[in-house]
Amino acid sequence: MKELSTAQDLSSYIDFAAHEGKEITLVGQIQNLRVLAWGGFVILRLPNYLVQCVADATKINMPLAELKPEATVRVSGTLVKANIKDVAMWPREWEVSIASIEVLSMPSEEALPVDTTKKELSCDLSTKFDYRPLTLRHPRERAIFRIASTVYNEFGEALARLGFTRICSPKIVYSGAEGGANIFKLSYFERQAFLAQSPQFYKQMMVGVFGRVYEQGPVFRAEEHDTSRHLNEYISLDMEMRLENGFEDIMQVEAAVLKSIFERLQRECAPELALLGVTAPSIDKIITVTFAEAHQIVLDQTGRDCRGEKDLDPEEERVVCDYAKKTWGTDFVFVTHYPSVKRPFYALDDPANPDTTLSFDLLFRGIEITTGGARMFRYEDYLRKMKARDMNPQLFESYLQAFRYGMPPHGGLGLGLERLVAQICGLANVKEASLFPRDRKRLEP
């Protein structure tokens, strides 16, 4: 038996200022190497740093030329002041003056398939994904996923502060939530099951328990779309809450959560944002336009009359966003009151106009990142709506239990993590905001 210490500091945080002038030992992978006649530089990649180390050829224990990018090394030396210009580096005020280097591992290939030492990764999307274990090591790729990590964490933490309870619903399910046909089938012992395309039913059931819940997890869509804004598996940031005043409550909570996310990005991800050349957006006001007003904006701005249509197409969403930016100075527009026919059966119709629903989409820089709205909460309403849509209530037995036993007025939303991150980072394709994207063609790596 061996007992390990529970007292040691397990943090990867390094207090560089406190180490100045002192001995320091770092284990990291070589991001880049610059060998000069007098010695050279080793850029070391650590969990959340990129540290420059400098070597004097006459003092170091081995020639730098024997090293190569992606070798894992243990560097010992002294932390000294430096002035580093490269914005990919962090920190930039200190470097390690190397005393010795020990090689722990070397890449087995003579040459790496893509060059990760340059400012930009110059390769096609498919190449980038084919070599994901390598390409993700590039500083810009790391920056994207440090930002994604922060967005994911703050979504949960901001909601938790507002009294929401985190839930984890099953991803193996008995029936398809939205009623759509685009659901992955799965063999489950002697029966057939499905991969959840949304935690919708479970988060509604859980509103009957906690009143305010959230979930962050993967959802699966078997849609054959093949575009720069779709994935077949993505991370859905979901919440569901009792409504005190109206479906506007949902938008207010979402705006508050987004605001909190962007402020935290500014505080904690400044180097990553700078590296990507972007700034965190801000959401200081909540701008809403109705679906009908959105069509009017498109008509006024472009002359295209789409007022009869039941949805906004991507081009119209871009027009509405451009208009909102120009007119109200905002990157975010909530479009409310979508037609009932375009919304799932559980959407709550607007009593003032039953052809529309008390629902919304949130558009961010030209793309829709959220769909949300109020849900029906009376059992009879579900039976009526399901009958009208030729749905068999018996197939939704366990879901409908919640309403049979009584439910408060409630609503919620789903936010696509990759879409949000892609828009923050200015990425052309959502897949770039996914570590290992799953699309129509890709199941690997």
Add this chain to the structure above:
RNA sequence: GGGGGCGUAGCGAAGCUGGUUAUCGCGCCGGCCUGUCAAGCCGGAGAUCGCGGGUUCAAUCCCCGUCGCUCCCGCCA
């Protein structure tokens, strides 16, 4: 499900109204360089031009097919 574009060394690209020794940058290999920061300089190796067929004296280039990638629409987050 429908439509557009692209496949040329490990990576990214140029070339083509048909005839070249198929070009450039990065990476790789060798040499040089006292502070680099997308380091720099000199030299070298590396490509049956995605695959199959056709037209032609001649195809990387034109045509047909096929496979792969990418973008857009529908649908969605």
